[in-house]
Amino acid sequence: MRIVADSARLLGAPGLIPIASAHIDGALYHGDSGTLFAERLVAGGARVAVRATLNVGALDLTGCARVRLEEPARSMARRMMEAYRKLGCEQSWTCAPYQAGHRPAFGTDVAWGESNAVVFCNSVLGARTNRYGDFLDIACAISGRAPDYGLHRPENRRPTLTFDVSGLPAAFLADETAWPVLGSLYGREVGNAIGIVTGVKKHPGEDALKAFGAAAASSGAVGLFHIAGVTPEAGTFGKIEAETTIHVTPEMAADARKRLSTAQTVDRLDAVAIGSPHLSLDEFGALERLLAGRKLSVPLYACTGRHILTELDKAGRRKALESCGVTIVADTCVVVTPILADRRDGVLMTNSGKFAQYAPGNTGYGVLYGSLADCVESAVAGRPSFAEIDR
Template sequence: MVDNLRLTAEEERLLGGQDGDGVALAMRVIVSLARLGGAPRLVEITSAHVDSCLYHGQVSLDFAHTLAGLGAKVRVPTTLNVGSMDLLHPGLVRTTTDAEREIAVRGRELMAAYVDLGCTPTWTCAPYQLPGRPGVGEHVAWAESNAVVFANSVLGARTDRYGDFVDICAAITGRAPYSGLQTTEARRGTVVVDCRRLGERFLRSELAYPLLGHHVGSLAGGQIPVLVGIPGDVSEDNLKAFGAAAASAGGVALFHAVGVTPEAPTGSLDHLPRYDVDLETLRATRRRLSTSASGELDAVSVGTPHASYAECERLAGLLRDGPPVRLAFYLSTGRATRARAEETGVLRTLESAGVTVVVDTCTYVTSILSPAWTNVMTNSGKWAHYAPGNLNVDVVLGSLEECVASAREGRVVLHELGA
């Protein structure tokens, strides 16, 4: 392997420990990653989003405590992804087994450790819903797959898909390797997905985007898809749902939507391989994602990625009139969104209708749902992808309206796609 990496005098100083042993340790991680990736230099980042605060075992704590013990602090604004606890509502998290109790105790300890490192306790997988989000061309170091794909695609910021420990090291050093999606050449589209056969009416529906995202992720893998035919006024929430599903199904870290996203190509796409998508393809995608076929239902879980304020408001509108829900209904969102919903009365409407609002974590990674439940409905392609393996449940994927109708009926209520 040829080492082309060249560090500035400032970076050599950081690596040499002149800003402390914690910074030097973090710098060694970043420099090693840069050399492995063949980066010629490092870039200064303007923000970081850290996924390492979700507890995955003792090594998670050991690394954070080591950095803190060496005096490390983040040097750029750094938000935190979901943790292993809802710190505002700890009673929601089940702690009946030894394993659950360990995760609760150590998960809380890990979350505190990252705050001690100087990170902002946002506890959300949707940092792009917070103020101060990065602009086009801005270099950042974001972890968590849906945050990465949203930052790259919708915001036009630049981040590679960083894993645990790399994210906090980038935050501490203020540096990331100039490689992967930090570079211009790596951000060009590699495969075209023509969505025009789906029809504009369907492409204006909510359910089009988690289904399309899952299909495109499965199709594209780690490639960069270019979407043709997406309406120019598509909402950020729909782009969020698409990106999250594509990132979980196939590892997509950047997509372009022609006429929508800031770096989408404007010229001919004839040189790229091309795939067409029609309604029958997405009907088959829903059948694959919906592992439950019985029609029975135990609970509903929405808000993965975390629900925006607009989504909370929409759910409140659906629940404001009509019969109460008959099943457990969970909504996952960030603290900032919950606070806004509380100020406007949206939270009161949701809770009065029987919705349990979860913050700081998500129901597919934390022991919140009852282990006795076997069939759960969601409007999230990401939740539907991960929950069967994580929670040992069967899943039904539907729109938010279908989720509400099903919770009221106590059984699955679905409509034909495109009808």
């Protein structure tokens, strides 16, 4: 409670508010101090006071994928994960808790960490959370309270900026590649401002919103976006007089797409990675249809939560994917822990705007961005392959 109260004073919050749930990012091992902090909470008899799910850890406890984390870091990471279990947190180990049944009701206050989870919670579900950092998140979960500031307050959720995509071709907006691209552009353009996207003719689907928010939250400090006619709060503000309007042109979208690829060469491929945020069941269905039983020539890593893994196992789908050469990664992902082969000149293809943002710095791999179909065809061919429509 002292941590929460001191944070509230630093943030200028007038007081604390009760929260309905939490999503904990601080259980990902970054060093021994995080493990020792969690173990001290356990030793003090702490338990979470509200529902608390866990973001990805540093290990795949399901045994799907081999994590190359060496001792003593491996043992410390495992101790950290065990400490959070003892604190009463749900063993969800996913960056997409909203796919695992953790979906706070509209208008409720929560304390969530993990940038994509935060932006989805605020924008798509209409619950209210700030971007809670590591260790403040678990302090809020134990105390059941959060500082009353920022996006918890209705007046701070009103859009001040319009991001107009009406000038983009309908075919582009209907394509899956559009949403990570636009999210990446949105994040760079708006920073931490609250914007409303206009010009979207129909609901793009939850996976598209997930991809947009994740890219926006990794390229900017986005915690909340609205899409007119799509997200639940967008129609509650009456007439919006935006301070700024950004008219997105096809040239801006093309440049944003180009920025997602950082590889210096496009004639080789070492790995494909999808699932940031974690893959949904629908996305696995799309992967299976595109793969159609073919064998892969380069590794394809499909990151997901254990709740999705359970569903895949029920129907024998996991075995079928693995027989084609797909490596399913659960509880973690290839960008936050060493799973990819250790090569600093590697080339990674992905359909994830978030992977594209973080992979070069976290893994040393150059990135090629493409559609899911591009990723599958490239993994089968063993070299970069882009559909004509994506050029």
